[in-house]
Amino acid sequence: MSHILEAKDFHVIARDGLGRIANSTAHAMAFFRGALYVGTSVGNVSGADDTPGIFRYDPQADKWSSVYESPLIERTVRADVPDINVIKHFTADAQSMLSRRRTENGPVPRDTGFRSMCIFQGSTDPWPALYVTTMSRTGGLILRSIDGEKFEQVGEDGLVNKDIYSFRGLTALRGRLFASPAGTVTDQHLDRNLAPDGCVYVSDDPAKGNWVRASESGFGDPDNEAVYCLYTAHDRVYAGTANPERGFQLWQTFAEGDPPFTWEPVILDGGGAFNHNMAVATMVEFNGDLYVGSGITGLGYDTVHDVGPASAELIRLRPDGSWDLIAGQPRFTPAGLKVPLSLLGPGLGDFYNSVIWVLGVHDGVIYLGTHQWEAIRCLQVDPNKIVGGYQLWGSTDGEKWVPVLEDGNGNPAQLGIRTLTSTPFGFCVGTHNHSRLIQLLGRRRKPDINFEYGLQVLVGH
């Protein structure tokens, strides 16, 4: 009988950003060759101190080691262009401070973080390798390691386009690796989320850099501005888009024949919640069904497209294309009346849960981790009472959900759970910490805000 882990079952195995407090997010995670790998990211890269890395945790020795660090490179104009997702949240004063940090002299890390990991064996890989995507202002990269020790770049910067900031989606099906770009970097601006071309690429030998298009742009819809999430289930690849105009779309392909493949729509218009269900953030298969977590980019409100604030939803898709609303707003849809089977509304009843950021399965239980931005709101309301923080929920049947960890596990600046990975030594949880941002935004009204910095990794068993 499966049982849901409880708060007391978790303990922290990494804190303070794994020794570098600028490491704000455990952005990518995988269990590979008997160890846990965590790719970090840095919120605002300004110099060498902000270098993200890939870390390995040896569960037997209970020891972390750094296995890869972003190389430092000379500054280009793109290293300093403003991040349009962030600046609209900031006052002119805070923007000025960020700008000053960005214009420091000296080299900068090539990468701002590591966004996805996937274990895959391409046609010339000697055995399954760990593939890792980067977020890079010089163009997102794909790294490969066959031994977990050495990581090498495979393919060109940006694969096909140096304006691609990163690859968010990464999944494998029948000897092919699929990747989808997210984020755009130009000489004028950085957008961490939306891609220059919202399509999917595929390769049967990524070690050789042989990537071709697997889909047309936005599946033919120009409002699909990125494919945020790729996932393999039901012997097909699912692709979830970000669509700020009409809400996310979910597409599927059986990937038969040569690419580009035939894709079919599965869910449109954010499942009837329209653009408040802006993007598919995460997917996981559980008990034969696909669970789809949605959300909105930004701190609960997409400043670039003026969408929201909005709260996340959870949907369950069956292989035949029929679907249930698990948590969200009841509604009439072309696919019938949708009522949340969990009896939980948007955000699982918490308005500030803007994204169901990650889904995972461990020991017969499905879990979800949220992005919860209440601490940012508290800065505006009363900076002396900052509450909130990520939530981890679990369910044994996919319908009845219970909270496992709440309030950022004691630190409201731990805004999100970005990664969940099942391992033989326990269920690993990687967090996203916004202490630095909260301190910056709140410093005028409350100079002594001082939450613990940096990402954490927890393990539950």
Added chain:
Amino acid sequence: MPEPLIILCPPRSYSSIVCGIIGQHPDCYGLPELNLFMGDSLGEVWGGHAGFMRTFGRDGLLRTLAQLHDGEQRPDTIVRAREWITQHSAWPIRQVFDHIQELVGNKILVEKSPSTVFNADFLNRMLQTFPKANILHLLRHPRGTASSVLSLRAGREGLNRLVGNLESMDPERTWRRTHQMIVNATDQLPLGQCMRLKGEALLSNLKVYLPQICEWLDIRTDQEALEAMMHPEHSPYAGPGPTGATGGNDPNFLAEPKLDLARLAKLREPFLPGELSWRPGQFFEPSTLKLAKQLGYS
């Protein structure tokens, strides 16, 4: 007694036909526009809001009372209804509704007065009067709504002269203000108490959406019930009323209450981009676009 179904939307949003359709379900009773949420008591409603109530705002209540008290709407039963209203002017509006409910029996009252959303006070009064009412937030594309408003005004010179040049009555702003007010007022209600639906989607796919509405209201979904809903013209209020209360609903609906299924099947949403016919050289404002997209228009 069941909770009523209140349809909320600005004028020209298909509410008459939708109320007519749902109101024909065997477990429902579709009402004309009662306009009762404009005051706390019947007398306050009846004697206030002179411009609105003394032109056509009273017809729906007069027809309802005539029909329910006397079994039919004739000039003399309308007169009796008017006398009844005068005699009961001290009644709180909830009591008036309860009276109607008692006469109707164990059916869901379906009410759709656009006046309920004339301002936030009226809307709040509705929510206070029926805190557990089922609420259908009925939508129509802002361009389609505006087009319908302008068409109605064009046919009524007096109305057009009165409001045509008022900035506050600009159809885009009325659409945005009203829908935003409804969103704000209903967002905090318990899950499922308020449901939103695009009128264009409903009317062009009745077979898809009518069973869902019934399911939501927990009423019959069998073929007989659904077929009854396809005949809003069978309502005693689906047509002009007698002398003394000729209106009570959208004039177009009163003239043509039968569903034209072929025409409805072709119903399409207009688009948000593009110049506004009534404000040449101008386009929808960003706040209108934001709300329209949130509600599912593009």
